[in-house]
Amino acid sequence: MPDEEEKAIPSPEERRRLFTCPPPKFWDTRKRVDWTDHGCHVFGWPSTGGVVIKEDADAVDLQFLGLNRLDPQKERWGDQEREDEFVRRLRMVGGKFWRGEWEARKVWKWEVDLDWGMMPGREVDLDWGMMPRREDVRKVVYGWVSMEKGGGIWVRRYGGEGISWPEEEEEVDGDQEEEKGYVSVDLGRLKMAVSMEERCEIMEKWLEAKFYKDPRDYKGLKDLFLENEKMDEGEETLEIA
Numbered sequence: 588m589p590d591e592e593e594k595a596i597p598s599p600e601e602r603r604r605l606f607t608c609p610p611p612k613f614w615d616t617r618k619r620v621d622w623t624d625h626g627c628h629v630f631g632w633p634s635t636g637g638v639v640i641k642e643d644a645d646a647v648d649l650q651f652l653g654l655n656r657l658d659p660q661k662e663r664w665g666d667q668e669r670e671d672e673f674v675r676r677l678r679m680v681g682g683k684f685w686r687g688e689w690e691a692r693k694v695w696k697w698e699v700d701l702d703w704g705m706m707p708g709r710e711v712d713l714d715w716g717m718m719p720r721r722e723d724v725r726k727v728v729y730g731w732v733s734m735e736k737g738g739g740i741w742v743r744r745y746g747g748e749g750i751s752w753p754e755e756e757e758e759v760d761g762d763q764e765e766e767k768g769y770v771s772v773d774l775g776r777l778k779m780a781v782s783m784e785e786r787c788e789i790m791e792k793w794l795e796a797k798f799y800k801d802p803r804d805y806k807g808l809k810d811l812f813l814e815n816e817k818m819d820e821g822e823e824t825l826e827i828a
Contacts, residue, residue, distance in 0.1 A: 620644075626645050631674035632663050633684075637685060640682060641680055651680055694719045728796070741798050741799075743794045745770050773793040773794055776789045
């Protein structure tokens with residue numbers, strides 16, 4: 588076990604500074620997807636800079652985003668207003684903001700190294716000084732209930748379980764109720780869903796997700812609704828497909 592004084596974990600601010608590096612010139616800032624052995628990563632490019640990425644998107648995510656699940660578009664929209672709208676929908680399926688793709692990939696690599704090191708008979712010398720912030724490794728699943736079914740959103744967050752995080756990182760954006768402190772094997776059921784309705788059913792029945800009748804009550808996406816916070820009763824803020 589490493590000596591605590593020698594392996595003291597820097598603050599979240601310091602660790603994010605350590606994660607900073609000049610973006611390599613070869614990053615493609617126009618691409619829409621990257622295929623992986625788990626599905627594909629979907630990219631959105633906001634006018635404010637940075638990138639929003641939905642990691643390991645599935646068929647339901649692509650359907651919600653209006654993308655062909657077998658052959659999604661290869662590049663971002665040329666119209667920035669249209670791209671910003673795509674970014675909003677990307678966040679509605681769990682897309683996360685990063686300063687650049689390089690930052691996301693450094694966090695993903697750290698997660699892979701951690702998983703490898705926890706396997707029996709294997710050991711990885713992790714650089715705990717380069718440990719990402721807890722919010723960077725958290726993932727979230729959203730299930731949007733159609734207006735015909737009464738509307739609302741199911742939320743289940745996970746990621747970072749089994750790691751002793753600094754106390755100041757125990758409270759992050761979103762609500763603690765959606766986090767169960769463990770990763771359910773039933774998360775795999777989500778890959779079997781072929782529609783948002785089926786995803787909602789799985790989240791309610793097997794994932795112990797938290798339901799919000801009014802999506803504006805969920806802190807993690809509250810900013811998406813701020814512009815129309817005083818909308819008339821019965822009027823939708825965001826279109827739910």
